[in-house]
Amino acid sequence: TRPARLHRAFVCQNGSGDHRQQPIRVMQWNILAQALGEGMDSFVRCPLEALKWNERKYLILEEILTYQPDILCLQEVDHYFDTFRPVLSRLGYHSSFCPKPWSACLDVANNNGPDGCALFFRHKRFQLLGTTHLQLAAKMLETNQVAIVSTLRCRATGRALCVAVTHLKARSGWERLRSAQGSDLLRNLQNITQEAGRAAAAAPGEGEPGVGMGVPLLVCGDFNAEPSEDVYCRFATSSLGLDSAYKRLSSDGQTEPPYTTWKIRPSGESCHTLDYIWYSHQHLNVDTVLDFPTAEQIGPDRLPSYNYPSDHLSLVCDFSFCDSPE
Numbered sequence: 001t002r003p004a005r006l007h008r009a010f011v012c013q014n015g016s017g018d019h020r021q022q023p024i025r026v027m028q029w030n031i032l033a034q035a036l037g038e039g040m041d042s043f044v045r046c047p048l049e050a051l052k053w054n055e056r057k058y059l060i061l062e063e064i065l066t067y068q069p070d071i072l073c074l075q076e077v078d079h080y081f082d083t084f085r086p087v088l089s090r091l092g093y094h095s096s097f098c099p100k101p102w103s104a105c106l107d108v109a110n111n112n113g114p115d116g117c118a119l120f121f122r123h124k125r126f127q128l129l130g131t132t133h134l135q136l137a138a139k140m141l142e143t144n145q146v147a148i149v150s151t152l153r154c155r156a157t158g159r160a161l162c163v164a165v166t167h168l169k170a171r172s173g174w175e176r177l178r179s180a181q182g183s184d185l186l187r188n189l190q191n192i193t194q195e196a197g198r199a200a201a202a203a204p205g206e207g208e209p210g211v212g213m214g215v216p217l218l219v220c221g222d223f224n225a226e227p228s229e230d231v232y233c234r235f236a237t238s239s240l241g242l243d244s245a246y247k248r249l250s251s252d253g254q255t256e257p258p259y260t261t262w263k264i265r266p267s268g269e270s271c272h273t274l275d276y277i278w279y280s281h282q283h284l285n286v287d288t289v290l291d292f293p294t295a296e297q298i299g300p301d302r303l304p305s306y307n308y309p310s311d312h313l314s315l316v317c318d319f320s321f322c323d324s325p326e
């Protein structure tokens with residue numbers, strides 16, 4: 001029988017929905033690398049059967065196709081060339097993949113290559129202006145974590161938009177490294193958004209008066225950091241003017257969700273908020289946010305499971321530009 005799917009609903013935000021523009025749907029998801037799930041993670045309450053790639057890949061694709069994002073940001077992708085690029089390419093997505101320099105997947109027998117970040121966008125909606133692959137640095141030293149930053153041009157509005165995807169260093173004890181990686185990413189994003197802003201202003205007919213030099217920015221990632229960590233604070237207070245979209249789900253609008261990942265390892269239950277969609281709040285409105293399944297819906301064995309293919313939940317939001325052209 002077909003396993004039950006997690007039922008999730010889109011929550012509309014106050015005064016949202018500029019009906020003159022079609023919202024931009026963004027999905028952020030750490031899909032769980034196949035090699036890590038089978039060979040490293042020790043999810044003690046998930047049967048190995050449920051992790052078989054030939055079954056699990058359809059659950060991952062089904063989740064993507066259910067929400068049909070315009071921009072899709074994935075971490076722990078170790079089946080880019082044989083699965084995600086060809087399948088999503090046929091569905092109209094252009095994409096870029098940046099493997100980690102020393103992916104832990106390579107330590108697993110019969111691995112399918114390194115895992116990394118991947119960024120997909122719907123070619124019908126966006127034209128690609130440029131892509132940068134970053135190996136994140138900390139104190140001048142290159143680390144094992146990466147990011148992709150793409151500059152897109154919205155075909156309908158002519159507006160430029162920068163989108164970044166990253167996956168910061170995992171585990172406790174590495175808070176200072178995550179903070180340094182976040183600072184390095186922010187510094188790169190300053191340069192890239194300003195350069196894109198200059199290019200957009202110079203392009204004929206593309207002037208955007210009143211929005212300053214930088215272009216709107218979306219940063220999706222598995223930051224491996226709770227909101228209490230330094231790297232979260234750096235993103236929340238940077239001069240890029242970023243806010244975290246999923247705070248909108250809370251009743252006060254100021255609180256992150258209670259979890260974005262929930263698994264059971266031999267060391268016990270691990271329930272944390274680590275994944276975020278950051279957006280420039282001067283430029284972009286959050287129209288809707290996909291809510292999270294309850295603990296009951298997730299079930300006593302948590303994630304991954306026969307019903308859900310990753311230990312991280314997907315984050316999905318609709319955005320629109322604040323000052324849409326008349």
Ligand code: NDP
Nearest residue numbers: 030036040041042076102103104144168169170171222224
């Ligand atoms: P990370 O700490 O960033 O973790 C890598 C992956 O492991 C992440 O995808 C993470 O998932 C997952 N993970 C987190 N916690 C656990 C856990 N308890 N059990 C199993 N998996 C877990 O490591 P790095 O990427 O920095 O390093 C990966 C490997 O690369 C190292 O093990 C090392 O062997 C090798 N390496 C080699 C170097 C060299 O010079 N040759 C240099 C650096 C690393 P999530 O984000 O979802 O938590």
Ligand code: CA
Nearest residue numbers: 032033036076
């Ligand atoms: Ca993982």
